[in-house]
Amino acid sequence: MVNTPPPEKHLDEQHHQPQSSIASIDFYTPLRLSIDGTPRAAATGPSPTNQPIIPEGPIPLPPSSRSPPPPFPEAHHAITISNNGSFLGSHNHPSPPPLRPPPGGGGGKKGGGGDNGINVIDDCAVEEIHEVCHPPHVSLWDKLRGRLNEIFFPEDPFHVFRKRNQSPATKFVEAVQYVFPIIGWLRTYDFDVFRSDLIAGLTIASLAIPQGISYAKLANLPPIIGLYSSFVPPMIYAVLGSSRHLGIGPVSVASLIIGSELSQSVSPDTQTELYVSLAFTTTLFAGLLQTGLGIFRLGFIIDFLSKATLTGFMAGAAVIVILQQLKGLFGITHFTKQMQIIPVLKSVIHEEKEWTWQTVVICLSFLALLLVARQVSAKKPKLFWVSALAPLTSVIISTLVVFILRSKLQKVATIGKLPEGVNPSSLHKLYFHGPYLSVAIKTGILAGVLSLTEGIAVGRTCASMNNYQIDGNKEMIAIGAMNVCGCLCSCYVVSGGFARSAVNYNAGAKTAFSNVVMALAILITLLFLMPLFYYTPNAVLAAIITSAVIGFIDVKAAYNLWKLDKLDFLISMCSFFGVLFISVPIGLAIAVGISLLKIILNVSRPFTSELGNIPGTRIYRNLSCYNNARRVPAFLILTIESPIYFANSMYLQERIIRWIREEEQRIQETGDAILKCVILDITAVTNIDSSGIEMLYQLKRTMDRSLLHVSNIDTSPRTIYLTR
Numbered sequence: 001m002v003n004t005p006p007p008e009k010h011l012d013e014q015h016h017q018p019q020s021s022i023a024s025i026d027f028y029t030p031l032r033l034s035i036d037g038t039p040r041a042a043a044t045g046p047s048p049t050n051q052p053i054i055p056e057g058p059i060p061l062p063p064s065s066r067s068p069p070p071p072f073p074e075a076h077h078a079i080t081i082s083n084n085g086s087f088l089g090s091h092n093h094p095s096p097p098p099l100r101p102p103p104g105g106g107g108g109k110k111g112g113g114g115d116n117g118i119n120v121i122d123d124c125a126v127e128e129i130h131e132v133c134h135p136p137h138v139s140l141w142d143k144l145r146g147r148l149n150e151i152f153f154p155e156d157p158f159h160v161f162r163k164r165n166q167s168p169a170t171k172f173v174e175a176v177q178y179v180f181p182i183i184g185w186l187r188t189y190d191f192d193v194f195r196s197d198l199i200a201g202l203t204i205a206s207l208a209i210p211q212g213i214s215y216a217k218l219a220n221l222p223p224i225i226g227l228y229s230s231f232v233p234p235m236i237y238a239v240l241g242s243s244r245h246l247g248i249g250p251v252s253v254a255s256l257i258i259g260s261e262l263s264q265s266v267s268p269d270t271q272t273e274l275y276v277s278l279a280f281t282t283t284l285f286a287g288l289l290q291t292g293l294g295i296f297r298l299g300f301i302i303d304f305l306s307k308a309t310l311t312g313f314m315a316g317a318a319v320i321v322i323l324q325q326l327k328g329l330f331g332i333t334h335f336t337k338q339m340q341i342i343p344v345l346k347s348v349i350h351e352e353k354e355w356t357w358q359t360v361v362i363c364l365s366f367l368a369l370l371l372v373a374r375q376v377s378a379k380k381p382k383l384f385w386v387s388a389l390a391p392l393t394s395v396i397i398s399t400l401v402v403f404i405l406r407s408k409l410q411k412v413a414t415i416g417k418l419p420e421g422v423n424p425s426s427l428h429k430l431y432f433h434g435p436y437l438s439v440a441i442k443t444g445i446l447a448g449v450l451s452l453t454e455g456i457a458v459g460r461t462c463a464s465m466n467n468y469q470i471d472g473n474k475e476m477i478a479i480g481a482m483n484v485c486g487c488l489c490s491c492y493v494v495s496g497g498f499a500r501s502a503v504n505y506n507a508g509a510k511t512a513f514s515n516v517v518m519a520l521a522i523l524i525t526l527l528f529l530m531p532l533f534y535y536t537p538n539a540v541l542a543a544i545i546t547s548a549v550i551g552f553i554d555v556k557a558a559y560n561l562w563k564l565d566k567l568d569f570l571i572s573m574c575s576f577f578g579v580l581f582i583s584v585p586i587g588l589a590i591a592v593g594i595s596l597l598k599i600i601l602n603v604s605r606p607f608t609s610e611l612g613n614i615p616g617t618r619i620y621r622n623l624s625c626y627n628n629a630r631r632v633p634a635f636l637i638l639t640i641e642s643p644i645y646f647a648n649s650m651y652l653q654e655r656i657i658r659w660i661r662e663e664e665q666r667i668q669e670t671g672d673a674i675l676k677c678v679i680l681d682i683t684a685v686t687n688i689d690s691s692g693i694e695m696l697y698q699l700k701r702t703m704d705r706s707l708l709h710v711s712n713i714d715t716s717p718r719t720i721y722l723t724r
Contacts, residue, residue: 152297157471181242181474185511193510200509201517203388204247204500208518209525210391211500211548213415213533214541215250217328218321219259220268221279221492223415223533226250228423229491231522233482234515240478242470244511245462246455247500247518248482252549253314254451254493256321258282260339260584261443265436267337274431278440281431283487285444290452290480294473302453308565309591310453311557312572316579316587318552321545328542331359331413341580356411362401363539366394370547377506384506391544398540399532406535413538418530422523423489430487444493446585448483451495455479458501465505499548571595606642608655610663611681633673636663639681644692653695656680657702 138146149156160174177183208230216226234248241248258279262268268275293299323344327335332354336347373390377383402409431440456472463470479495486494504514561569571594578587611620612629620637621629638659644652656678663675682688 155469155471157474180239182239182512185244185513189511189513194513196508196510197513198517200504200507200514202521203385203507204504204514205518205521206392207388207500207503208247208249208522210395210541210544211497212250212522213536214545214548215252215255216492217538217541218252218324218545219250219255219279219492220263221258221276222272224418224530225276225279225490225492227418227522227526228489229486229494231519231526232423232489232491233486233494234519236482236485237478238512238515240474240481241512241515242474242478243459243462243496244466244468245501245505245509246459246496246512246515247504248496248515249494249500250492251451251454251495251497252321252545252552253317253454254286254447254495256317256324256339257447257450257584258443258492259324260320261446262439263337265439273429274436277429277431278436278443279492280426280429280487280490281437281440282444282447283483283492284430285441286448286451286493287480287483287485287487289445289448290476290483292480293452294476294478294480297473299456299472299476302449302456304592304595305449305453306568306571306595307557308561308568308571309575309588309595310457311554311561312575312591313450313579313588314552315554315558315572316576317584318549319580320584321549325542325546328413328538329360329363330354331356331411331539333413339584340582358409358412359537359539362398362412362537363543366398366540367543367546369394370543371550374547374551381506384503388503388507391547394540394544395533395536399536402537403535415533415536415538415541418533420527420530422526423491425488426490427488442585446588447493448480450588451493452476452479454498455496458496458498462501462505498551567594567598571598603642604647605651606640606648608638608640608652608659610659611637611639631672634676636660636675636678637681638678639684641684643687643689644682644685644695645687645689646691649691649695653699653702656699 157178160178161171166174173183209227212226212230213223214226216223216229230249237246237248259268262275262278262282266275266278293301319341320339323341324339326332326344326348330348330351332348332351334351334354336343338344370387370390373387377385377387402412402414431437456475459470459475460472483491483493486492507514558569558572561572571591574594575587575591578590580587582590609622609624610631612623612626612631613620614626614629622639623629623631636659638656640652642648660675660678666672667675
């Protein structure tokens with residue numbers, strides 16, 4: 001029976017070719033060794049000079065080893081090869097069977113002397129041969145089309161249109177449903193699902209109202225714009241979005257970027273109209289970027305924002321946001337417009353005269369309430385509603401306290417009057433001409449990418465927890481479309497927030513209709529409840545923002561990065577300190593730059609290692625990782641774990657030569673058996689280009705000038721042998 005390779009990693013996995021003439025031979029030679037200890041034929045394919053690998057006559061062994069023992073005496077293998085030397089199968093015997101010379105005393109196909117290392121064995125006939133045929137011919141156009149499909153459509157979104165026996169009407173319905181996912185879940189909507197969505201929608205509305213007002217203040221925008229942004233965009237997402245649990249609304253990161261970048265060029269206090277116009281224009285460019293990435297299937301670009309980068313960036317942004325809330329905590333009126341930690345702390349200290357103890361008490365009291373509620377919900381997930389209702393409860397209680405004690409709390413700053421009514425049109429406010437257009441474009445790109453990354457990450461997390469999938473590119477189109485539409489009706493950049501989505505998920509939302517319920521609750525608030533926020537103190541909004549972003553400071557994640565990958569930890573820290581001490585975009589750019597440098601290093605300097613045998617097994621492992629792994633005498637077994645192409649071919653050539661030199665030096669020092677064979681395990685090499693092939697031949701020419709020489713180079717086998 002043909003040996004089936006064990007599941008462990010093997011050094012010699014051939015691409016077998018169908019042959020018409022097959023011979024079964026048995027031999028002992030140390031010059032060919034597969035990962036499981038199987039001796040191999042002289043080579044596995046035609047040599048570069050087109051000379052036959054297995055000659056017609058006897059195969060001589062090296063002069064220094066006429067009858068060498070096999071590398072593993074306890075196992076004997078009969079090798080089945082074709083007439084041109086291609087390996088087809090092997091038969092394993094638990095112990096070497098008795099040998100007899102072939103008729104005429106020869107050992108080869110044409111006979112010959114018995115001292116040639118080849119003997120015929122009666123009981124080692126191969127019972128079964130598994131032949132691997134050439135792959136079917138594929139045209140250049142089909143190859144190009146398949147490759148483009150893998151790049152831009154890896155999830156195969158059009159598989160529903162390839163079902164058999166589909167009528168044109170069915171295909172049309174599927175196409176419409178693909179563009180508008182709302183049609184899919186509306187077809188199976190029932191009262192039980194509606195009840196779940198209703199409860200979830202009302203729950204996240206209680207969180208969205210105070211968060212919308214707070215995040216608008218963080219972006220230096222009028223508070224009412226935060227409520228506008230929680231009304232129209234969720235309605236659009238319910239039609240176009242594919243996530244069932246994503247809670248749509250303003251998010252802290254986008255609000256921070258808008259507030260920090262725009263305020264450096266335009267004052268939100270003295271140039272309010274211009275500032276608001278730039279915010280709407282920023283939203284337009286963010287939406288266009290997001291929609292374009294989705295339409296052109298370029299969503300993989302956001303994958304360059306690694307987890308390490310986002311961990312450091314989110315932590316740094318959270319610290320910046322918390323520092324900005326010191327203005328509301330102490331009730332400071334004249335506060336710095338800069339975002340970095342040093343200018344903010346200087347401003348807090350220099351404006352000590354403006355501190356009011358009443359504001360400090362209100363802010364710290366409700367911050368403690370919000371943090372306690374969050375801990376309760378974290379320890380007991382069934383009590384998720386405690387943390388969800390805590391912000392609205394804080395707003396109601398603080399508003400009542402300030403209203404009742406308004407004569408004694410005159411120094412406490414409040415929101416003031418908010419306009420009633422639905423979103424007004426903002427088309428005429430878009431800013432397309434003037435010196436600040438570049439600022440809006442830059443801010444839109446930055447806010448669009450980060451808010452998109454947050455929304456996609458949250459959506460995929462919720463989908464994986466409920467065993468369904470979302471199309472990342474469709475989500476980009478949905479998020480981009482709601483931002484483009486939102487900028488026309490007085491909304492700024494929105495996405496799927498962590499806190500809002502977590503509450504939506506824990507509240508039992510079944511479909512995107514929960515966003516519609518939330519939007520309707522916001523609509524009622526806009527129409528009838530605006531006067532109630534007149535006495536809401538700014539201090540409680542600062543407490544709500546602080547409690548929302550404090551979870552972004554993930555010390556445990558940073559510690560795990562330190563334990564797992566020091567370079568990832570460095571990337572995270574560069575992002576964190578860059579945001580904290582320089583600026584938000586520069587800190588992010590530094591982290592992305594280091595991430596790209598890491599990719600380049602991994603590509604150009606691939607991992608190579610020396611393998612050894614685990615005693616008593618057919619397993620070969622890295623000698624530096626496994627203390628019990630042992631070298632095979634006279635063999636140097638190396639593994640390459642990356643594609644071989646122009647970016648790393650020269651490095652691999654130099655590294656292989658260095659491995660050989662170090663091994664020969666070790667042999668001279670220890671007196672071990674002389675190096676006779678170098679085996680390159682290329683099982684993990686998924687691709688090799690023309691530069692890689694040229695490198696192998698260059699390696700052959702280099703070895704020809706030394707004691708080692710390359711007996712065969714063929715790109716089809718999965719093992720390359722360098723022999724003396």
